[in-house]
Amino acid sequence: MLIKFFDAENKSSFYQWLKKLEKHRFYKKELKSLSQKATPLGKLSSLSMLSRKEIDKILVNDKKISYVMRMRNQVSSEMVNIPLSKKDFEGLIIFEKDKFEKIGVNSQDIASVIFFPLQHVIPMSLALQRLGAIYIPFEGDEEKVFFDVINNKISFLVTTPSRVSKLIDFVKKTKLKSSLRLINTGGQKIKDYHFFKMKVKKYLGADLVDNIGSSELQNFAIHCREHEQYHFVSKDQIVEVIDPETKSISDKGELVITPLWRKDFPLVRYKTRDIVKLIKSKKCSCGFADPRVIKGIEGRLDQMIKLNGVLLPIYQIHQKLLKLWTEQIVILDNLIWKYRDSPKLCLVVQEKRRKDELFIFITKKRSAFFRRKNLLVKFCQKEFYLTPEVRVIEYNVFNKLFLESMLIDLRLKVNKMVNQKAIKKLINV
Numbered sequence: 001m002l003i004k005f006f007d008a009e010n011k012s013s014f015y016q017w018l019k020k021l022e023k024h025r026f027y028k029k030e031l032k033s034l035s036q037k038a039t040p041l042g043k044l045s046s047l048s049m050l051s052r053k054e055i056d057k058i059l060v061n062d063k064k065i066s067y068v069m070r071m072r073n074q075v076s077s078e079m080v081n082i083p084l085s086k087k088d089f090e091g092l093i094i095f096e097k098d099k100f101e102k103i104g105v106n107s108q109d110i111a112s113v114i115f116f117p118l119q120h121v122i123p124m125s126l127a128l129q130r131l132g133a134i135y136i137p138f139e140g141d142e143e144k145v146f147f148d149v150i151n152n153k154i155s156f157l158v159t160t161p162s163r164v165s166k167l168i169d170f171v172k173k174t175k176l177k178s179s180l181r182l183i184n185t186g187g188q189k190i191k192d193y194h195f196f197k198m199k200v201k202k203y204l205g206a207d208l209v210d211n212i213g214s215s216e217l218q219n220f221a222i223h224c225r226e227h228e229q230y231h232f233v234s235k236d237q238i239v240e241v242i243d244p245e246t247k248s249i250s251d252k253g254e255l256v257i258t259p260l261w262r263k264d265f266p267l268v269r270y271k272t273r274d275i276v277k278l279i280k281s282k283k284c285s286c287g288f289a290d291p292r293v294i295k296g297i298e299g300r301l302d303q304m305i306k307l308n309g310v311l312l313p314i315y316q317i318h319q320k321l322l323k324l325w326t327e328q329i330v331i332l333d334n335l336i337w338k339y340r341d342s343p344k345l346c347l348v349v350q351e352k353r354r355k356d357e358l359f360i361f362i363t364k365k366r367s368a369f370f371r372r373k374n375l376l377v378k379f380c381q382k383e384f385y386l387t388p389e390v391r392v393i394e395y396n397v398f399n400k401l402f403l404e405s406m407l408i409d410l411r412l413k414v415n416k417m418v419n420q421k422a423i424k425k426l427i428n429v
């Protein structure tokens with residue numbers, strides 16, 4: 001089974017989408033070669049996944065290009081153009097409109113999108129107008145834009161979490177009163193969602209809804225209004241979580257997305273490179289049909305790290321280290337081991353006297369395991385060419401400081417989302 005969930009609404013748009021794909025120059029042959037007995041979903045799951053490198057093949061189409069999304073290739077840093085036909089663009093506006101409607105935007109709202117990539121601002125502004133809201137664009141420096149947001153009585157705002165933090169500072173400083181009632185953020189990880197949401201309510205008087213997306217796909221997940229979880233958007237897109245090694249469905253793996261609103265220039269089973277982990281969902285009344293929920297993006301599949309001049313793939317190494325550690329715990333503790341809290345692991349890198357230093361922070365405090373850390377050390381010596389320091393810490397400390405990150409690089413410039421001071425304190429114990 002490709003996905004565990006498939007609702008009726010999704011089904012009809014999927015069938016329409018597949019019909020169109022059967023005529024697509026690139027997919028026609030592949031789909032025709034499949035058995036007559038194959039189910040529509042079976043057909044989709046037999047198509048190969050599309051990677052960023054192969055994105056050019058969606059350009060093979062007779063349709064006229066009407067809009068172009070742009071994205072930077074992380075490896076070559078060249079710009080990649082992803083075209084949309086007029087119909088695809090219309091599909092994108094409707095996709096955005098549905099999202100805004102779902103999070104509670106209405107025709108009474110005065111809306112704006114500030115400090116966001118222009119390629120998203122354009123379809124968003126159109127979607128908001130379709131909902132009957134008034135849309136006002138703003139430009140200029142930060143203070144001027146913030147002043148305009150308040151002065152024009154904006155009630156719904158889309159921006160990044162860090163701009164929201166700055167808007168809060170602005171309001172505190174100027175003592176101006178915002179008319180905001182709802183803020184939709186995206187593009188950055190929020191360190192403490194609950195705390196941030198409270199702050200937004202306190203100083204701006206608005207509710208907060210964060211969503212996760214990417215430059216070529218818009219949003220694929222929206223934060224729950226009630227609990228610490230993100231819902232997948234199932235309407236007009238098919239979401240799969242695929243183990244990068246086995247290529248099969250998994251609870252942890254790469255997010256693979258098929259946006260059904262793209263028909264003329266389809267992205268079929270598009271590999272996002274984002275790693276997610278499904279968590280146990282908490283009952284809520286958000287109205288999202290897909291039961292699968294995530295806590296956020298765990299990391300990037302192609303994220304590399306340079307240690308003392310050597311470039312290394314962080315995801316693979318992290319997974320191997322975690323496996324080494326987990327297996328040791330299970331072997332030693334198989335009788336009392338309950339899979340209640342699975343171990344967590346985070347790599348921390350810092351620079352000292354022009355040399356990179358590696359730290360491994362790991363949960364599960366059991367004295368017997370300390371001896372087993374030699375295994376991790378040996379693995380790191382082989383893979384990283386340096387000797388790490390292994391620190392076993394408590395769950396709550398880990399959750400507070402490491403956000404379930406795979407890697408924290410203290411060599412980078414100040415990252416607001418990471419409490420560098422507290423981590424450095426742990427390192428220097």
Ligand SMILES: [Zn+2]
Binds near residue numbers: 225227231285286287
């Ligand atoms: Zn919910």
